[in-house]
Amino acid sequence: MRSAKDFFTPLAVGAPAPLREIPARPSRAIHFFDPSNAKMAAKIPGMVGTVDVLLGNLEDAVKAENKEKARLGLVEIAKNTDFGPTQLWSRLNALDSPWFLDDITTLVTEIGDKLDVVMIPKVQGAEDIHYVDRLLAQLEAKVGLQRPVLVHAILETARGMANVEKIAGASPRMQGISLGPADLAADRRMKTTRVGGGHPGYLVRADATKNDAGEYDIHGDRAVFQQDLWHYTIARQVDACAMHGIYAYYGPYGDITDVVGCEDQFRNAFLLGCVGTWTLHPKQIDIARRVFSPDPAEVEHAWHVVTAMGDGTGAVMVDGKMEDDASCKQCQVVVDLAEALSETDPELGEQYAEAKKAGIAKAEGK
Ligand SMILES: CC(C)(COP(=O)(O)OP(=O)(O)OC[C@H]1O[C@@H](n2cnc3c(N)ncnc32)[C@H](O)[C@@H]1OP(=O)(O)O)[C@@H](O)C(=O)NCCC(=O)NCCSC(=O)C[C@](C)(O)C(=O)O
Ligand SMILES: [Mg+2]
Structure with a gap:
């Protein structure tokens, strides 16, 4: 572990200085595409502006014989596309794979100026990040990059989970951490075979009631509530990220057809503190954008409270409810998110501007 005194020193002579703060750029949907799939790749330039992040995936879901094609395909797309406000990320192959070294070397030297974040799969501990950190600094120095490429870890092993605070x-x-529910489930020997989402077997059941004979009717009609398999994992991931000033994300929802279940899983993650999710199919993009953008009614309420609270201290009544220093901070989270999203999403920006006007007017009794 580096000393706090040299934490922000570049790890190679000539590498750009590390950022002191990770920018809060909108990243509601991290949209995955396979750059070796010609049909999918052809769609990418047209998707600029429709998602916050376009991610060229080089790891799982790309066939072994297509790894090089995917890497070079991504270089080509990056060189020929103006991404505007849309970020460009890539998921590299795992550190122990035969492809990682060429992935990172090629991407940073060829398109490092366009690449915002590299996602590293199957991160086990801080040592994996230290390795990537130094290597990136050397490559940045070699090609004279002016800003550092950021790193995003995927949480998909039990060891990675146990080390999540150290990784963050x-x-x-470190920009953020996503959940990799499929690899994590396998590594933990969980018995779900689904890529993310719930499982009908993971449930709690209401107590049995007594029948007319005074016996517990265990086979009677008892309400069943399906539970969230990922609650503990996401909550811990969110704490680790918040503690280190970086961002937490849900990951993939593999049942592309079940848009309702997908929306529920995304919303749980949003409410728990995640700032975004992955989208694997165009169908999931609108869901992610909707879920990870606060409802204008919430934004209006947040402005009402923040305005009514003035300097943020004391207690006031708003719509029959007590608001104080702490709830003002909760509302500030919503206000800040709405302001950040307004900068890159003009349609939402208009709705949020209306909500702000209405919230402030209510606080001022107009
Ligand atoms: C699921 C698949 C096979 C269905 O692909 P399909 O072609 O069968 O679907 P479709 O419904 O027929 O597609 C309709 C149209 O959308 C296009 N399309 C379809 N998908 C995309 C896309 N992503 N981006 C842009 N365009 C896309 C597709 O080309 C087609 O175009 P067309 O109408 O012109 O014919 C396909 O969507 C796909 O390959 N998606 C990405 C999968 C992926 O990246 N998986 C890895 C992340 S999850 C993971 O790794 C786990 C994790 C974290 O590691 C862990 O939990 O451990
Ligand atoms: Mg995985």
Whole structure:
């Protein structure tokens, strides 16, 4: 572990200085595409502006014989596309794979100026991030990049989970962490075969009631509530990220057809503190944008409270409810998110501007 004194020192002579703060850029939908799939790749330039992040996936879901094609395909797309406000990320192959070294070397030297974040799969501990950190600094110095490429870890092993706080704080490059529910389930020997989402077997059942004979009717009509398999994992991931000033994300929802279940899983993650999710299919993009953008009614309420609270201290009544310093901070989270999203999403920006006007007017009794 580096000393706090040299945490922000570049790890190679000539590498750009690490950022002191990770920018809160909108990243509601991290849209995955396979750059070796010609049909999918052809759609990417037209998707600029429709998602916050376009991610060229080089790891799982790309066939072994297509790894090189995917890497070079991504270089080509990046060189020929103006991404405007849309971020460009890539998921590299795992550190122990035969492809990682060429992935990182090629991408940083060829398109490092366009690449915002590299996603590293199957991160086990801080040592994995330290390795990537130094390598990135050397490559950045070699090609004279002016800004550091950031790092995003995927939580998909039990060891990675046990080390999540250390991973989140391993480098000033750490931008965020996503959940990898499929690999994590396998590594933990969980018995779900689904890629994310719930499972009907993971439930709690209401107590049995007594029948007319005074016996517990265990086979009677008892309400069943399906539970969230990922609650503990996401909550811990969110704490680790918040503690280190980086961002937490849900990951993939593999049942592309079940848009309702997908929306529920995304919303749970949003409410727990995640800022975004992955989209694997165009169908999931609108869901992610909707879920990870606060409802204008919430934004209006947040402005009402923040305005009514003035300097943020004391207690006031708003719509029959007590608001104080703490709830003002909760509302500030919503206000800040709405302001950040307004900068890149003009349609939402208009709705949020209306909500702000209405919230302030209510606070001022107009
Ligand atoms: C699921 C698949 C096979 C269905 O692909 P399909 O072609 O069968 O679907 P479709 O419904 O027929 O497609 C309709 C149209 O959308 C296009 N399309 C379809 N998908 C995309 C896309 N992503 N981006 C842009 N365009 C897309 C597709 O080309 C087609 O175009 P067309 O109408 O012109 O014919 C396909 O959507 C796909 O390959 N998606 C990405 C999968 C992926 O990246 N998986 C890896 C992340 S999850 C993971 O790795 C786990 C994790 C974290 O590691 C862990 O939990 O451990
Ligand atoms: Mg995985």
